[in-house]
Amino acid sequence: MSEELPVIGAALASRMLEIHRDWILERQRDLEIQDFFSAEVLDSDWSPIAEKIKGLLDGYTGRLGIHGPFWGFKIDSQDPLIRAVVTKRLMQGLDACEAIGATQMVVHSPYTTWDYQNLDNNPGSRDQLIERVHQTLDPVVARAEDQGVELVIENIEDMDPNDRVELVYSFDSQAVRVSIDTGHAHLAHSTHGAPPVDYYVDAAAEMLAHIHVQDVDGYADRHWLPGEGTINWRAVFRAVGRLKVKPRLIIEVKDQVNLRRGAAHLEALGLVV
Template identity: 25%
Template sequence: MAINPAEWKLGTYWDDKEPHTLEQIKEAGFACIELNLDNYKAPSDTVTIDNFARYDRAVQTAKDLGLEIWSVHLPFGSLWDISDLDDAVREPALEGNIEIMDWAKGWGAEVLVIHPSFEPIPDGERAERLARASESIRLLTGEAVKQGLRLAVEDLPRTCLGNNAAEIAAMIKEAPEAAVCCDTNHLLTETPEDFIRSIGSRIRTLHVSDYDGVDERHWIPGRGIVRWGEVMRALVDNGYNGPFMFEADYENPREVVASFRAILDAYSEADLREQ
């Protein structure tokens, strides 16, 4: 069956610190959200009864509005680094992620997005950190499968692990059921469309935003250098079929929806050039 990006569900990240409400997101035309949890805190301070109740209230509000909880972004930061060489850091991070999987399953999410590291990663530690991250991904993927969830490893910028397609592929090699989250504004040494073609059908979800190619910016698409027609063609060629999940900084959700329409126009124009 032919893939039509115009039929993809439109999504956006959201947490309760955003300037826009879930009601505004729904009214703008979004169909699903990625729920962001608190970052940078210790797992013991994040995975608490009070925090679960807070997140759960947001989830119930979203569902009452008809918004799907497509994905949950697992916490990140130095205390959540699954590549850390110190087991006193790494093991609580793994345990915290596994506990959150219970929450995500109850919320009806399909995907868990995870950062394979924090930063900086010294050159002398990179190989060992990649091995630790791979081991952690294999373990967490198995736990996610037990819950009926897909773990999606996100590409990251700068010195982080997974800053190119080759490292992402290496980290998921021993976890065949692991997926990938393609963040279009994190890739500083290759284009998003090249990354997508390299990773292929293992891309299960997206973080869509624009940038200047120098560092991550999380701009609304159209402001930066991303060639959206080529990105869409790569996604379609690889069989991706949504959702189109934004992770851009914005105040007005309607601006983001308008940028999606512009992306569809760029995709149509790219198709015409190929004919």
């Protein structure tokens, strides 16, 4: 029976990969490397980091991804100069994917709480937002397709889970899919009345390719271990179980040293292995 349960993976900085390497490799767990979203890293010689990661992953045959750049920008900027910088940063992320053999990159959603309340206040705003995202991402998507990388768009402030799904469908590309962050969804639900986390899973359906698993208390973006906050994990994983696809399941928490305690909590609930 346990073999039918999803296998939980982790988002790790390369320095933490050494600690959890055996746990990752024992089930070839989904893995997301979190070194390459920093501008300081991307603008430096990061080849030693890539070589270290490849060495630590000798024997790894699981699904490998990275968290793409996100600090300091949005992918729907109205300023064409800013859009050019964003495109460059995401191309640098794809450089890192190529260097370590990653096949997925997380990109942050453009939708904000303000958007939810105002996009329909100005006719055409929804289509204009999607067009600006395309102006930023189209060259990135074209390269991702050639490179065999999925770009997964993660909810940040998203209030309506369908907005991001519509955005993903607009690309009509196998290289663009939906990501869900459970903590971000629960925070939007708790503070602004967005749907609960399982609704985000159901809305994404077959477009869902990636889940950040983290717990919150409904007040802040805690990135706590599962079990430390107030998310209804049984409801979340029931929704995951209804899917026809198998999204990458990634525990993404601040306490990476004790990350496996969060995995153990979900395992004790009979939800993952």
